[in-house]
Amino acid sequence: MGLGRVFKGLFFWTSFPNDLDLSCIPLNKLSLCNMITNDKNFLKHSRMGHTAFFPYSHCHVFPLAKQSHAPFPSSNNHANNIFSLIHVDVWGPYLTTNRDRSRLFLTIVDDYSCVMWVFLMQSKGQVLSHLKMFFSLSKNQFGKSILHICTNNGKEFFNNECALFFSSHGVLHESSCTYTLSRIRS
Numbered sequence: 505m506g507l508g509r510v511f512k513g514l515f516f517w518t519s520f521p522n523d524l525d526l527s528c529i530p531l532n533k534l535s536l537c538n539m540i541t542n543d544k545n546f547l548k549h550s551r552m553g554h555t556a557f558f559p560y561s562h563c564h565v566f567p568l569a570k571q572s573h574a575p576f577p578s579s580n581n582h583a584n585n586i587f588s589l590i591h592v593d594v595w596g597p598y599l600t601t602n603r604d605r606s607r608l609f610l611t612i613v614d615d616y617s618c619v620m621w622v623f624l625m626q627s628k629g630q631v632l633s634h635l636k637m638f639f640s641l642s643k644n645q646f647g648k649s650i651l652h653i654c655t656n657n658g659k660e661f662f663n664n665e666c667a668l669f670f671s672s673h674g675v676l677h678e679s680s681c682t683y684t685l686s687r688i689r690s
Contacts (some may be wrong), residue, residue: 567672582615587648588613592635594628594656610634628660632669639673652676 518660596608610631613620623634642648644686653670655661657679670677 528651548623576670583652584616585648586614586616586646587642587650590650590656591615592653592661594625594626594658594660596629628658631660632665636669648673649673652678654680655676656680 516534532690591611591613593611594608595611598607601607602624604626606626607684608625610623610625610626611620621638623630623638625631625634639650642650653675655677660666661677662679667677
């Protein structure tokens with residue numbers, strides 16, 4: 505489609521045939537992202553190692569190239585029933601408090617249904633009491649026991665009280681890798 509050259513580690517188009525008839529090539533907007541134009545987005549796309557015929561908002565490569573890490577690979581390793589696996593995390597503290605002075609919140613996500621519960625907290629010491637309440641809720645309201653719990657490596661989850669509570673309920677406690685996002689089903 506054209507000739508290019510490498511300059512400081514990037515590939516640039518140097519020539520593009522003017523007599524190229526694109527009507528015979530079955531192209532769509534996504535494949536045209538690899539063609540050249542002199543619009544204002546050319547520099548951005550050149551820095552990404554490709555050029556654009558359309559503005560970058562129509563190019564499927566440009567938003568992916570701006571990501572800070574690769575997406576997680578798809579996995580078929582998900583829960584088969586509600587409450588068989590839950591993901592738990594503590595968020596905060598935030599500068600702004602609500603009316604009851606809560607600056608933290610606990611999120612619990614069921615892996616099977618992707619339903620989320622949020623509990624407001626004033627301190628991380630309230631994590632275990634909210635988990636106990638949630639375990640009771642799942643058993644009494646839904647008739648289901650929690651089998652696995654996945655948390656980060658926070659001290660609020662890895663202490664003697666939580667370990668005793670999880671073992672007394674037959675729950676397998678797993679931790680996610682540090683500094684990674686949770687792999688909750690999307």
